[in-house]
Structure formats: C-alpha cells, structure tokens
Amino acid sequence: MKQTLIAATAVGALMVGATANADLLRLSHQWSQQDVRHKVAQIVADEVAAADVDLEIRIFGSSSLFKPREQYTPLSRGQLDMAVLPLSYAGGQQPSYNLTLMPGLVKNHDHAARMNDSPFMEAIEAKMAEDEVMVLVHGYLAGGFAGTEECITAPGDVEGKQMRAAGKAFEQMLAGAGASIASMASSEIYTAMQTGVLDAANTSSSSFVSYRIYEQVACYTPAGDVALWFMYQPLLMNKTTFEGLTEPQQEALLAASEKAEAYYLEEAKSQDANSVKVFEEAGVEIAYMTQEEFDEWRAIAQETSYKAFVDEVSDGQELLDMALAVE
Numbered sequence: 001m002k003q004t005l006i007a008a009t010a011v012g013a014l015m016v017g018a019t020a021n022a023d024l025l026r027l028s029h030q031w032s033q034q035d036v037r038h039k040v041a042q043i044v045a046d047e048v049a050a051a052d053v054d055l056e057i058r059i060f061g062s063s064s065l066f067k068p069r070e071q072y073t074p075l076s077r078g079q080l081d082m083a084v085l086p087l088s089y090a091g092g093q094q095p096s097y098n099l100t101l102m103p104g105l106v107k108n109h110d111h112a113a114r115m116n117d118s119p120f121m122e123a124i125e126a127k128m129a130e131d132e133v134m135v136l137v138h139g140y141l142a143g144g145f146a147g148t149e150e151c152i153t154a155p156g157d158v159e160g161k162q163m164r165a166a167g168k169a170f171e172q173m174l175a176g177a178g179a180s181i182a183s184m185a186s187s188e189i190y191t192a193m194q195t196g197v198l199d200a201a202n203t204s205s206s207s208f209v210s211y212r213i214y215e216q217v218a219c220y221t222p223a224g225d226v227a228l229w230f231m232y233q234p235l236l237m238n239k240t241t242f243e244g245l246t247e248p249q250q251e252a253l254l255a256a257s258e259k260a261e262a263y264y265l266e267e268a269k270s271q272d273a274n275s276v277k278v279f280e281e282a283g284v285e286i287a288y289m290t291q292e293e294f295d296e297w298r299a300i301a302q303e304t305s306y307k308a309f310v311d312e313v314s315d316g317q318e319l320l321d322m323a324l325a326v327e
Contacts, residue, residue, distance in 0.1 A: 025058070026080060028060050028084075029059070032062055040084065043256065045057035047259055048252050048256050053246070055249045075133055081237060083235070087234060099320065100232035101166075101230075101232065102301070102309065103173045103228045103305055104294065106230035107226045111327075112268075115323070115326050118322070120322035120323045124319075134238075135237075136254075138264075139232070140233070140268065141206065141268050142229060142268065142271075143229035144220065144223050144228075146200060146214075148216060148218060152287075153221050160178060161199040162197065163182065164182050164189055165183075166229060176305075177297075186204070205274075206271050206275070219287055220285070221287050224288040225291075226290070227289065235260070
C-alpha cells in the first residue's frame, strides 16, 4: 500500500490540473536547456534548493508540460505554479499585455531595467494580480533587423520590401513604413530568405544566431544603444501558491529571484554582443540604428501600433503614457 501511495503522489505532481504538493513547484517554459530563459529558471531552482527550506522547483522545458501560448491560463488557475513566458502571449486574456511587445517603447537594456521598476510595470503587475499571477523575475530580451541585400536602420529602408516582423505591433509599424508583411515563425525565416520570399526580417538576437540567419543576409542591425524590438519575458508565479508557502520558503524564493534577475539583465546584453560577433565572423555588414532613426520609427509607431493599441484597450492611453514617461 505504501508503494501505491508513493506512485500516486508522483503521478499527481506531474498531472496537469493536479494540486501541487506544497513542497514541489512545477515550472514550465518552451526553451532548451541552453537558452538564457531556462538558465534564469535554473538559478531560481538551484538557489531555493541551496536554501534548504523544504522546497523543490521542478523545471519542465521545451514545451513538455504546456504549449507556449497556453501557459498563462493554467498559471492563473493554479494548475501550474510557475512559468517563463513572453507576457504578450497572454494579450488575448489581458490586452494591456500587448504593450510589453511594442516598437520603440524600450530603447536599450538599461532603459528596460528602469521600465521594470516603474509605475508602468506596477500597473501591468496589478493586471496580473487580477488573474492571481505575480512576477518573480523581470526580464526583457532585444532584437534587430537583417536584410538579404541592404541594411535596415531607417523607415525608408523598408519601403517595398517583403518583411517578417516579430509581433503584430511591429507588423503594423512596418506596413505603415511601406513594407509588405509575410507572417511566419522565426524558424521559417532562413528558408524564406533562401528562396527569395523575404527581403528582410525582424526577430530576437538569439533567434538570429540560433537559426543561422547570418548565412542568408548582407547586413545586420543589432540592438545597440537604441533598438526598436524589446520583448518582456518574465518568470511568473501563481500568487495563491506563493502566499501558501512558509515564510522561509517565500524569502528563499524572492532572494533567488533577485539573483536571477541580475543575471538575466547581464546575459541579455551579452546575447546582443554575441550576435554581432557571430554576424561579423560570417562576413555580414553591421549597421547600428541612430537615435534620429529610432525617433523616425517611433513617429510611425505612434500613428500605427500605438494608435491601434489605444483604440483596442479601454485604459490604453493611460498605460501608454506611463510607459513613454519612463526615461
């Protein structure tokens, strides 16, 4: 009977929708163990284990527990304890989250860190609290542009080009600048460029490297002092689950999260720098965006992406103004 009880407990801890053991937290994400977002999760798990507070965090990566865009709902219902995910994936449930993947809203990693510690983020976290979700680790990852024949730095560079953009708001902005949009996953960019379907693409620094886009392009515009593409990808936790932990467990989890957040920021910067090195070694031209070009893009975004957001979200203008107020 004892063996049966142990087996039932093990299965119950893994079942979707099961009540989690108080000493076991299940953490879901979509990436491999080499990815920075897995490493952030691993730091939290390792630090909590080292704190010896009778709490284990078990990580389920590579979409092994939930599909990427299906994590937020079970997280909010307590069927999942923790998750690392792009918050904009939950834009269908909370339209305000779409502001965390908006062109020109964040200009560099230090600005992103200030955004994380601002009234804007407090407002976003208040939306999460309505869904019983809380942030443990803040984090933004950056991206850029790559062109098969020409550099993409200013709006005029995309006119007439067939482009892939990372996110609906970026598609709106690029279309406003005169580009034709081809929607596809980042994993499909390489073949689309190889076959002439795409002239240019916008995605994250890590995706540019991992999908070997440097083999198909002539010019790369990385995230530098200014960049258009930043995506908020935090480590989240079910609020009720957190509040059900003992005080030592909560303290250990928060201390671990603080350490992981510092790592996340530095590693995000490092990924951008590494992408430049990889493209340079492949013989690709590097072109950095200037502040003036960034301002030109933002002006177009205000008439396209920002306007659409404000029209679709009841308190959209207030949230947008709070985000733009972060210096």
